[in-house]
Amino acid sequence: MAITSIKNLKEFSTNNDRFEGAHTLCPGCAHSMIVRELMNCTDDNLVISANTGCLEVSTAVYPYTSWDTSWIHIGFENAATAVTASQVMHQVRKRKGTLKDNDAPVKFVAFGGDGSTFDIGFQWLSGAMERGHDFTYICLDNENYANTGGQRSSATPIGATTSTAQAGTHSYGKKEKKKDIVSIMAAHGAPYVAQLAPNKWKSMAKGFQKALETEGPCFINTVSACCTEWRFDPKDTIHITDLATDTLMFPVYEILDGHELNILYRPKNVMPVEEYLSAQGRYKHLFKPENKHVIELIQSDIDKYWNMLQRREEARV
Amino acid sequence: MSVEAQELDLLANDNRGKHQLEAGFDLLGWDEVTQGSVLASFEGDASDISLKKSEERAYSNFNSYTATVASWRVIKPVYNRDICIDCQNCWVWCPDTSIISRDKQMLGIDYDHCKGCGVCVEVCPTNPKSLLMFGEHTDLGESLADWPEKKKKEKK
Ligand SMILES: Cc1ncc(C[n+]2csc(CCOP(=O)(O)OP(=O)(O)O)c2C)c(N)n1
Numbered sequence: 001m002a003i004t005s006i007k008n009l010k011e012f013s014t015n016n017d018r019f020e021g022a023h024t025l026c027p028g029c030a031h032s033m034i035v036r037e038l039m040n041c042t043d044d045n046l047v048i049s050a051n052t053g054c055l056e057v058s059t060a061v062y063p064y065t066s067w068d069t070s071w072i073h074i075g076f077e078n079a080a081t082a083v084t085a086s087q088v089m090h091q092v093r094k095r096k097g098t099l100k101d102n103d104a105p106v107k108f109v110a111f112g113g114d115g116s117t118f119d120i121g122f123q124w125l126s127g128a129m130e131r132g133h134d135f136t137y138i139c140l141d142n143e144n145y146a147n148t149g150g151q152r153s154s155a156t157p158i159g160a161t162t163s164t165a166q167a168g169t170h171s172y173g174k175k176e177k178k179k180d181i182v183s184i185m186a187a188h189g190a191p192y193v194a195q196l197a198p199n200k201w202k203s204m205a206k207g208f209q210k211a212l213e214t215e216g217p218c219f220i221n222t223v224s225a226c227c228t229e230w231r232f233d234p235k236d237t238i239h240i241t242d243l244a245t246d247t248l249m250f251p252v253y254e255i256l257d258g259h260e261l262n263i264l265y266r267p268k269n270v271m272p273v274e275e276y277l278s279a280q281g282r283y284k285h286l287f288k289p290e291n292k293h294v295i296e297l298i299q300s301d302i303d304k305y306w307n308m309l310q311r312r313e314e315a316r317v
Numbered sequence: 318m319s320v321e322a323q324e325l326d327l328l329a330n331d332n333r334g335k336h337q338l339e340a341g342f343d344l345l346g347w348d349e350v351t352q353g354s355v356l357a358s359f360e361g362d363a364s365d366i367s368l369k370k371s372e373e374r375a376y377s378n379f380n381s382y383t384a385t386v387a388s389w390r391v392i393k394p395v396y397n398r399d400i401c402i403d404c405q406n407c408w409v410w411c412p413d414t415s416i417i418s419r420d421k422q423m424l425g426i427d428y429d430h431c432k433g434c435g436v437c438v439e440v441c442p443t444n445p446k447s448l449l450m451f452g453e454h455t456d457l458g459e460s461l462a463d464w465p466e467k468k469k470k471e472k473k
């Protein structure tokens with residue numbers, strides 16, 4: 001497999017982009033930062049599918065495509081289904097020798113938003129992981145149904161205001177906690193599962209390359225800061241993502257073969273979660289005195305989860 | 318560095334930013350397509366496309382590379398080569414594939430695809446920054462003349 005050099009950014013930048021401009025994602029959208037990184041990690045041919053969501057509607061505005069690879073869009077549920085079916089077809093045609101170039105390496109990748117991954121495409125994703133296809137599923141986790149106006153998903157954290165879980169006089173926003181998708185995917189026994197963040201470009205590129213090289217189903221949850229629904233200035237996408245990883249709201253780690261856990265980023269100074277929350281409009285109401293308990297709860301959940309990750313890493317089980 | 322030298326080094330592509338994104342061409346309307354549709358990103362064989370730089374590729378009219386979103390911008394990033402250290406932070410984090418880098422060097426901004434988000438300015442580590450936001454209609458000479466001096470670190 002032709003992985004590209006990620007030794008340093010200078011070398012990485014010699015790659016030829018295969019994700020083109022004049023797509024219609026919002027200015028500052030992290031979805032495209034993540035997609036570009038994936039596509040620059042390898043020179044191999046790629047077959048990519050995308051669930052309905054911001055990425056899909058913004059990169060295939062008829063009659064345009066922003067993809068320099070094979071790319072398929074079908075329903076909201078089916079990025080995993082479409083790409084694993086393509087992978088099986090490729091396998092069969094390779095065996096029969098009916099491909100134009102039988103030796104050309106091809107990688108199969110599915111992109112889904114959190115709405116499609118955590119909720120609506122969950123069953124299909126689980127099926128594809130269980131069937132054990134050789135593919136990589138990447139979730140662009142912006143913690144809401146952004147494309148349809150910011151509804152809550154099971155990836156939305158407790159306390160965030162969304163269009164269907166609004167903060168107001170009687171509510172502090174979403175009441176339920178975020179679903180732990182990484183653990184669920186690891187529990188499928190997948191050979192490679194990770195949570196990665198675009199501000200840590202190198203660990204992200206390494207994780208992507210590992211997933212592409214690993215035979216079998218791999219799952220990666222990526223933090224995708226959404227300036228529109230999280231309500232921050234588009235120029236701050238990387239700054240907000242820094243706060244996400246430095247407060248440990250989004251720990252960066254991988255799980256191999258369903259059990260072996262490695263922490264990939266350990267902040268030198270762990271920041272209090274207020275720093276992350278106060279930088280975004282969707283959490284503004286939490287700073288009212290009556291909502292202080294929600295911030296305390298978020299912080300204590302973060303501390304517990306980080307503790308759990310560290311102990312699991314140490315235990316090597 | 319003079320304005321001309323900086324402008325000249327930018328890669329020119331004949332088929333970049335040819336049309337407004339909105340402008341369709343002679344095709345079936347979206348409501349006339351019955352079986353889904355296939356758009357070819359390139360003319361001819363594209364099997365080695367990952368090895369080709371954009372100026373070496375035969376983009377088809379379906380490729381959004383040939384379109385422009387320049388009209389989205391109200392402010393634009395301006396690049397000052399004299400300070401740049403070619404770290405490529407701006408390249409890796411630009412969400413619109415609008416930082417043109419070749420052979421480990423930052424060359425400039427693709428104003429047909431840049432939406433003016435300002436991410437590149439925020440992640441630029443030099444002092445003063447090598448990228449700064451200016452009004453869309455400010456010309457390059459004016460922007461470079463207005464460049465701030467190196468900021469001294471505040472003593473604690
Ligand atoms: C079965 C189905 N239900 C609902 C929709 C409407 N819909 C389109 S995109 C979208 C939101 C996508 O959210 P997410 O997957 O998180 O992606 P994002 O836009 O946030 O990147 C919804 C609800 C649909 N297309 N199909």
Ligand code: SF4
Binds near residue numbers: 028147225
């Ligand atoms: S709404 Fe959010 S995820 Fe969707 S394009 Fe805009 S910034 Fe990106």
Ligand code: SF4
Binds near residue numbers: 426431437438
């Ligand atoms: S302003 Fe945004 S879109 Fe334009 S070059 Fe900078 S990072 Fe890219």
Ligand code: SF4
Binds near residue numbers: 401
């Ligand atoms: S981030 Fe700044 S210093 Fe680094 S390559 Fe870009 S312009 Fe040059």
Ligand SMILES: [Mg+2]
Binds near residue numbers: 113140145
């Ligand atoms: Mg989403």
